[in-house]
Amino acid sequence: MSGLTDALVICAVVVLVIARQFKAQPVTADRRWWAIPVVLVFLAVREPDLLDPRHRAVSVALLGAELLVGLAMGFGWARTTHVWTAPDGVVWSKGTRATAVVWGVGIGLRLGLFGIGTLLGVRQGTAALMLALAATLLVRSGVLAQRAGLLRPSYGVADAAYEPMRKDHV
Structure with missing residues (x-):
């Protein structure tokens, strides 16, 4: 895909994700919450424009900053999302x-990074944005699932009704 098409697709996905975020939705125990981020990572790393070969060090620094912003956005997004359990036991989020502030700050930081790269003459494609979006979605999904209690360990979990036997003292 061309750079313009990539940018339009990414913008459309972000607008869709943001719009859906402000509607109450059930949090599901889908075991593939990591699948979309993995696909985005796969698509990003196969792009030739991930790093600018003429400005490799600056390009790597910008990519690292972009990933840090993505991770922080995902964490902030998940932590500012309201999570509750309905009387029927279904966990909801909204x-x-x-959350809107987190998105605004994150987008502003990303625009700032893009501006810095442009000022430094670094050729920037959409691959870094896809990687950062993958990081955002991965962290958000993981933290939200953990907050919702969906990622319970399968070992050493005691039943709440379990009470150990007491020894009678003689």
Whole structure:
């Protein structure tokens, strides 16, 4: 795909994700919550424009900063999402005003990084943005699933009704 097409697809996905975030939705125990981020990573690393060969060090620094912003955005997004359990036991989530602030700050930081790269003459493609979006979605999904109690360990979990036997003292 061309750079313009990639950018339009990424913008459309972000708008869709943001719009859906502010609607109450059930949090499911889907075991493949990591699948979309993995696909995005795969698509990003196969792009030839991930790093600018003429400005490799600056390009790597910008990519690292982009990934850090993506990780922070995912964490902030998950932590500012309101999570509750309905009387029927279904766990729900909905974005808050703080979630909108996290998105605004994250997008602003990404635009700032893009501007810095442009000022330094670094050729930037959409691959770094796809990697950062993958990091955002991966962290958000993982933290939200953990907050919702969906990622329970399969070992050493005691039943709440279990009470150990007491020894009678003689």
